[in-house]
Amino acid sequence: MLEITDDLSIDDRELEERFVRASGPGGQNVNKVSTAVELRFDVRHSGSLPLAVRDRLVRLAGRRITDDGVLVIKADRFRTQERNRDDARERLAELVRSALHVPKKRVATKPSRAARARRVDSKVKRGGVKKLRQSRPSFD
Numbered sequence: 501m502l503e504i505t506d507d508l509s510i511d512d513r514e515l516e517e518r519f520v521r522a523s524g525p526g527g528q529n530v531n532k533v534s535t536a537v538e539l540r541f542d543v544r545h546s547g548s549l550p551l552a553v554r555d556r557l558v559r560l561a562g563r564r565i566t567d568d569g570v571l572v573i574k575a576d577r578f579r580t581q582e583r584n585r586d587d588a589r590e591r592l593a594e595l596v597r598s599a600l601h602v603p604k605k606r607v608a609t610k611p612s613r614a615a616r617a618r619r620v621d622s623k624v625k626r627g628g629v630k631k632l633r634q635s636r637p638s639f640d
Contacts, residue, residue: 544569
């Protein structure tokens with residue numbers, strides 16, 4: 501069970517982990533041991549997440565999500581398989597936590613009449629400053 505919040509968790513059966521060779525630190529070990537973790541989570545067909553959270557998660561995942569709706573997280577920062585596995589699971593949990601947050605609706609507003617007047621006044625003043633800077637040749 502991957503705990504996201506107190507009342508939300510993802511069943512381990514929905515997560516698929518593949519261990520592949522890492523490109524990062526490891527010395528001579530790097531060519532022999534598969535320490536990197538590729539964590540796959542089928543977002544679109546997940547029964548653990550509410551529909552709204554799934555939709556936000558697909559949007560947040562960006563290029564980490566496949567055309568089939570599978571979220572792929574690759575973790576290879578550490579030299580051990582276990583630490584990379586924990587890292588991948590924590591990154592997935594963090595991504596789902598951010599998808600739980602419902603963005604606030606933006607209310608369209610108009611600038612006040614005074615604000616529009618201030619803006620126009622500043623533009624007129626700036627134009628006046630630029631006008632004074634122009635050097636005009638005199639033909640005396």
